[in-house]
Amino acid sequence: MPPWTEKIAQVPLVIQTKTKTSIVRLKDMKKIFFIIPSFIFMFTHFIACKGQSNTKIDTTMQTQTHHQEIKKNQTFEVQKTDQEWQQSLDAEQYRILRQKGTERPFTSPLEEIYDGGTYVCAGCGNQLFSSEGKFDSGCGWPSFYEALDQKQIITQTDNTFGMTRTEILCAKCGGHLGHVFNDGPKDKSGLRYCVNGKSLNFIKK
Numbered sequence: 001m002p003p004w005t006e007k008i009a010q011v012p013l014v015i016q017t018k019t020k021t022s023i024v025r026l027k028d029m030k031k032i033f034f035i036i037p038s039f040i041f042m043f044t045h046f047i048a049c050k051g052q053s054n055t056k057i058d059t060t061m062q063t064q065t066h067h068q069e070i071k072k073n074q075t076f077e078v079q080k081t082d083q084e085w086q087q088s089l090d091a092e093q094y095r096i097l098r099q100k101g102t103e104r105p106f107t108s109p110l111e112e113i114y115d116g117g118t119y120v121c122a123g124c125g126n127q128l129f130s131s132e133g134k135f136d137s138g139c140g141w142p143s144f145y146e147a148l149d150q151k152q153i154i155t156q157t158d159n160t161f162g163m164t165r166t167e168i169l170c171a172k173c174g175g176h177l178g179h180v181f182n183d184g185p186k187d188k189s190g191l192r193y194c195v196n197g198k199s200l201n202f203i204k205k
């Protein structure tokens, strides 16, 4: 073995160490490059459902409606224990209706349905919206410009995510439906009820 091979044999150790460091850094960079666009995508879609007509982000999107505000000690006609709700709903319905979750945009089959019929609460069957009040908002969630009956939906001020929005809930079971905004069709009510498809069941005429 030539005498220089011993010296060379030490070199790869250094290179190996640096290479490992480089690989780790490269992995971190890949994560960052993945996380940043994902965050931007999620945030833009989140905002899309909040106020699509605004060019700048408006943090105050409270909407005045004719619905009743939730009362301090509001009681609901349909009452179930948390365990009963978990048994009667699927996991995603439970997360949205009972834990105020939001489904991913453009995932609900109900978004694309324009057949005649009625949209009822997936938690209790309360009739909430008619197909006649539905429109294509392009925001990624089923959208309506009016409720079937003002009394069947109640509202609550929602201050989460650094914004002030108007949450809509089923008046019969208190299930979270989504939010209502004032950027709906101007020739109708001007309102946009942005509803999670999982909160609804569609009953075709």
Ligand SMILES: [Zn+2]
Pocket: 121, 122, 123, 124, 125, 126, 170, 171, 172, 173, 174, 175
């Ligand atoms: Zn309900």
